[in-house]
Each structure stands twice: as structure tokens, then as C-alpha cells.
Amino acid sequence: MPIRSGRENGPVRVVLIPGFTQTAASWDSVRAALPSGIEARALGVPLGLDFESTAAALGAAGGRGVYVGYSMGGRLALRLAVDRPDLVAGLVLVSASPGLADATERQARRAADDALAGEIEQIGVDAFLVRWLAQPLFAGVAPDAPGLAERRSFTAADLAASLHNLGTGVQEPLWERLSGLTMPVMLVTGTRDQKFDGIARAMAPLIPGCETVRIAGGHALHLEAPPDLATAIAAFVQGLDDSGDQGRR
Numbered sequence: 001m002p003i004r005s006g007r008e009n010g011p012v013r014v015v016l017i018p019g020f021t022q023t024a025a026s027w028d029s030v031r032a033a034l035p036s037g038i039e040a041r042a043l044g045v046p047l048g049l050d051f052e053s054t055a056a057a058l059g060a061a062g063g064r065g066v067y068v069g070y071s072m073g074g075r076l077a078l079r080l081a082v083d084r085p086d087l088v089a090g091l092v093l094v095s096a097s098p099g100l101a102d103a104t105e106r107q108a109r110r111a112a113d114d115a116l117a118g119e120i121e122q123i124g125v126d127a128f129l130v131r132w133l134a135q136p137l138f139a140g141v142a143p144d145a146p147g148l149a150e151r152r153s154f155t156a157a158d159l160a161a162s163l164h165n166l167g168t169g170v171q172e173p174l175w176e177r178l179s180g181l182t183m184p185v186m187l188v189t190g191t192r193d194q195k196f197d198g199i200a201r202a203m204a205p206l207i208p209g210c211e212t213v214r215i216a217g218g219h220a221l222h223l224e225a226p227p228d229l230a231t232a233i234a235a236f237v238q239g240l241d242d243s244g245d246q247g248r249r
Contacts, residue, residue, distance in 0.1 A: 013065030016042040026147030030124030033230035055079035066090035099173035117160035144194030145223040178206040190217040
């Protein structure tokens with residue numbers, strides 16, 4: 001039987017948004033592990049738009065639903081929730097942040113992302129992805145994790161544009177907007193991801209009724225622990241079904 005939210009007439013739609021260098025295929029294992037009653041759709045992140053316009057385009061493509069975003073995708077989902085709360089019945093942020101509150105830090109991050117974009121254009125996508133995935137941040141990602149091969153569909157210009165347009169340094173920080181979120185929110189982090197676990201701990205008290213979940217793993221939980229992440233998402237969606245869209249308030 002389809003799982004329904006308290007305010008919707010149809011099945012709950014879960015909209016999955018990937019992170020930097022990733023395509024919709026990165027969510028394949030999570031989608032496969034979700035209960036059959038949950039309609040799940042993974043979106044690719046549009047290219048060539050600024051941050052706010054990219055979030056809006058994702059909302060237009062996904063429609064009303066529970067938005068689940070990982071890392072960069074989480075920042076975009078949060079932007080959509082702030083701008084279009086009518087589209088976001090629930091918000092799940094996986095290893096994500098509201099941006100950098102300090103202007104000096106944003107400037108430094110923009111410079112770092114510009115340098116990284118130049119590196120990608122110099123060495124090419126394949127060589128960059130080898131370096132990118134070799135970071136300790138992704139140590140728990142198996143070589144055969146879904147979506148890794150699909151990343152090579154991007155061009156160097158694509159990834160450079162993503163850094164220029166969607167990087168943490170260019171987005172408006174949303175820390176001061178967290179208290180205005182009106183939908184249920186769940187923050188998910190990995191037990192080995194100290195940086196983003198700390199960010200989630202700082203965010204949670206600012207979001208009314210916020211739920212936090214820690215899963216054994218690192219940063220890329222949708223690739224490292226898809227069954228556990230799917231279980232957390234399903235429980236969150238079931239909470240909407242039990243109590244209505246505002247049941248966690």
C-alpha cells in the first residue's frame with residue numbers, strides 16, 4: 001500500500017538530489033532499498049545556473065515532495081525549502097550545511113574553488129576524479145559504488161561551472177533562515193564525519209522540531225550505507241504519514 005502524507009492525496013514523493021561530481025545514478029542503491037510504497041525520484045543537478053536558480057529548477061522538476069539532498073544537493077534543497085516551502089513537505093539533509101556565515105571564509109572558499117576549477121580544466125575529468133575520490137572524506141566509498149562511472153559523463157567545463165556557480169563560497173549563507181523552516185527536517189550525518197556532524201549539531205537547535213540521525217559511516221552515506229540511509233528516510237516519511245506534514249511541530 002502506498003505511504004501517504006497526512007495532507008497529500010497521492011503517494012509521498014521523495015526527491016533525491018546528488019552532490020558535486022555526481023549524477024542521479026548515485027542514489028540507485030538508496031532507491032532500491034526504500035519501501036515499495038515510497039515513490040522516489042533522483043534528479044540531476046542542472047548546469048549553467050546560479051545557486052538560487054538551480055534550486056528553483058530542481059523544485060520545478062521535482063514538484064511537491066520530501067526533498068533529500070546530499071552535500072551540495074543538501075545545500076540546494078535547503079535553499080528550495082527557504083524559497084518555496086510550498087514544494088517541500090519534508091527536508092532531509094545528508095552531510096550538508098547552510099553555507100559559510102563568515103564573509104572572509106566565503107571569500108577564501110571562492111578562491112579555493114576557483115583554483116580547483118582551474119585544476120580540473122588543466123588535468124581533465126578522469127584524473128581529477130581519481131584525486132577527488134582519494135580524499136579521506138570518501139575512504140568508505142567502495143570502488144563499485146553506484147554512479148561512479150556516470151561521473152565521467154561530465155566535462156571539465158561542467159565541473160568547473162558547478163564550482164563557480166554552486167560552491168559554498170558563492171551561496172548566500174542560510175544560518176539565519178533556519179528558524180523560519182516550517183516543514184519537518186531531519187539532519188543525517190556519518191559517525192566518522194566529524195566536520196559535518198559538528199555542523200549538524202550547530203544547526204539542529206536553530207530548526208524548530210529538528211530530528212538528527214547518525215549512521216555508521218563517513219561523508220557519502222548514500223554510497224557507503226544505502227540501506228541504513230533508506231531506513232532513516234522511510235521512517236521520516238512514515239512520520240509524515242502518521243502525523244501530517246506538520247506532525248513534527
